[in-house]
Amino acid sequence: GAVVSQHPSWVICKSGTSVKIECRSLDFQATTMFWYRQFPKQSLMLMATSNEGSKATYEQGVEKDKFLINHASLTLSTLTVTSAHPEDSSFYICSASWTRFTDTQYFGPGTRLTVL
Amino acid sequence: TQLLEQSPQFLSIQEGENLTVYCNSSSVFSSLQWYRQEPGEGPVLLVTVVTGGEVKKLKRLTFQFGDARKDSSLHITAAQTGDTGLYLCADAGGTSYGKLTFGQGTILTVHP
Numbered sequence: 001g002a003v004v005s006q007h008p009s010w011v012i013c014k015s016g017t018s019v020k021i022e023c024r025s026l027d028f029q030a031t032t033m034f035w036y037r038q039f040p041k042q043s044l045m046l047m048a049t050s051n052e053g054s055k056a057t058y059e060q061g062v063e064k065d066k067f068l069i070n071h072a073s074l075t076l077s078t079l080t081v082t083s084a085h086p087e088d089s090s091f092y093i094c095s096a097s098w099t100r101f102t103d104t105q106y107f108g109p110g111t112r113l114t115v116l
Numbered sequence: 117t118q119l120l121e122q123s124p125q126f127l128s129i130q131e132g133e134n135l136t137v138y139c140n141s142s143s144v145f146s147s148l149q150w151y152r153q154e155p156g157e158g159p160v161l162l163v164t165v166v167t168g169g170e171v172k173k174l175k176r177l178t179f180q181f182g183d184a185r186k187d188s189s190l191h192i193t194a195a196q197t198g199d200t201g202l203y204l205c206a207d208a209g210g211t212s213y214g215k216l217t218f219g220q221g222t223i224l225t226v227h228p
Contacts, residue, residue, distance in 0.1 A: 004158075032214065043204060043221040044159070093158050097214055105216060107158035 003027055004096050006108035013084055014116055021079045021111045023094030029074035030096035034105060035067075038091040050077050084115040118143050120219035122205060128225045129195055137190045137222045139205035144185045146207060149216070153202040162190075164208065195226045 003026040013019050023033055032051050036044040048064075050056040050071035058064045066088075068080040077096075081088055091112055095105035119142040129135055139148070147166045151159035163172050165181040165188065172179045178191040192199055202223050206216040 034215070041202075041221075041223060043202075043218045044216075045218075046215060049215060091156075095158075095216075099214075104161075104164075105214070107160070109158050110156065112156070 002106045004030075004094065004106045004108040006092075006094055006111050008111060009109065010112040010114075012114045012116065015085055016083055018080055018082045019084055019113060021081075021092055021094075021113070023077045023079070023096065023108055025075045025096045025106070028096075028098050028106075030077075031074065031099050032097050033071055033077040034095045034097075035069060035077075035079050036093045036095070038093060038110075040091075044093060047079075081113065084113070086115045089113055089115045118207060118217055120205060120207060120217060122203075122219035122222050124222060125220065126223050126225075128227065130227050131197055132194055133226075135192050135195055135224070137192075137203050137224070138187065139189070139219050140187045141207065142186075145181075145188070148181060148185075148188050149206045149208050150179055150188070150190055151204040151206065153204060153221075155201075159202075159204055192224075195224075197226050197228050200224055200226050 005024045007022045035047045038044050047062045048056045048058045048069050050069045052071050052074050056069035071077040091110050093110040095107045097105045121140045123138045149164045150162045153159040163179045168183045168185045170181040176193045180189045202221045204221045205219040
């Protein structure tokens with residue numbers, strides 16, 4: 001149980017275009033989802049926290065207008081990278097938890113974004 | 117702001133050797149988690165420790181939580197090539213949103 005999927009697993013796009021990444025909890029309802037960014041050989045950096053039905057909370061330094069997060073249902077959250085640039089190339093990972101009051105997060109397999 | 121420091125950052129060993137990875141915090145951990153991440157995949161939870169002085173074992177992995185709950189270690193006995201990966205510690209406390217604060221990670225490479 002507690003499976004989280006991401007789609008796509010990898011994407012290549014041209015500079016200036018927008019890319020949407022989906023995060024789904026397959027066998028549980030995720031009240032809270034988290035989006036992380038990871039550069040090669042580095043740790044995970046939390047970008048934002050999204051709660052179903054409400055606006056996402058962004059970490060300091062993360063541009064909310066560039067990284068649009070929508071958590072429209074209890075099983076789906078999306079991250080849209082708008083007007084992507086090469087410096088946005090990274091590994092994006094989501095995680096989900098069934099309640100905000102737990103320390104257990106289930107991680108997705110990640111999405112590799114390459115912006116040309 | 118809590119700072120989690122992991123050491124060493126890189127570890128390259130031969131199969132069969134033992135190793136220890138450390139995680140230290142500038143403040144007391146609420147609870148501490150250890151993850152392992154393979155390239156191109158999401159992190160996988162190995163263990164959660166909560167009580168100071170706690171020791172947990174997972175096959176060849178031994179996790180210790182310091183008495184003061186400000187440090188932890190992960191010891192691997194007789195490392196195998198399949199242990200290769202990025203090891204991350206994380207503080208699972210903080211706000212009511214359950215945010216994780218990750219350490220910088222230790223990249224372990226086990227050579228055959």
